[in-house]
Amino acid sequence: MIRRVPVWTWRLLMLGVTSSHPRQPPTISSRPQECLPVYVYFHGGGWTSGDKSALTKYCANQAAGGIVVVNVNYRKPPRFYMGHVLEDANAALAWVRSNIEDYGGDPESVVLGGGSAGGQIAALADGGNNPAQLAGYYSLQPALAADHLRGLVQHCSVVDFSVFFQSGSGRRPSASQTEWLDGRFPPVFRSVPASEVYRRLHAFVRKVAGPTTNI
DSSP states (O other): OOOOOOHHHHHHHHEEEEOSSOOOOSOGGGSOSSOEEEEEEEOOSTTTSOOGGGGHHHHHHHHTTTOEEEEEOOOOTTTSOHHHHHHHHHHHHHHHHHHGGGGTEEEEEEEEEEETHHHHHHHHHHHTTSSHHHHHHTTOOOSSOGGGEEEEEEESOOOOGGGGSOTTSOOOGGGOGGGTOSTTSOOEEEEOSOHHHHHHHHHHHHHHHSTTOOO
């Protein structure tokens, strides 16, 4: 039997928030007049390793460009399954919905992103808000409305798991981003490693999730 980490404990460990606004008490009068776009990032590591701590500098660089960044940890295989991973991703989005205004972020202007395995997790978390079948497959109730997810960032991520299987021999479309992409998906930013791309990524987030964007 898989031992599950208590939810209250895990949520204390899974999130890191970087913002140009200091955290304020949750009162309307203390919140910033203008909320910033929110960038939720999932680390890579082949689904079985990695940690948000390695992305601290990356997230700080993006936050310096005028966005609020949420750096997310998640439970990993082989001890846990993809359903647990997406449950954690959805829990992170629920936390954003309820708390991000206290850090100067706009819960209605959120971009999801990740590197390698984290990119695939971000895409499935985003996809769960588009065709309801995907959320249903993983027994998720999406934490954010689809129109509050304004963009998707993919750094060297896997997009199609069908290449690992022969036709008709156990294909898992539920894990492949390409199975769920359609006109309802937000703008997608794809890249391979390049310092200039990483440095300027915040410009994409502001463009698709800023207050003047019409989607």
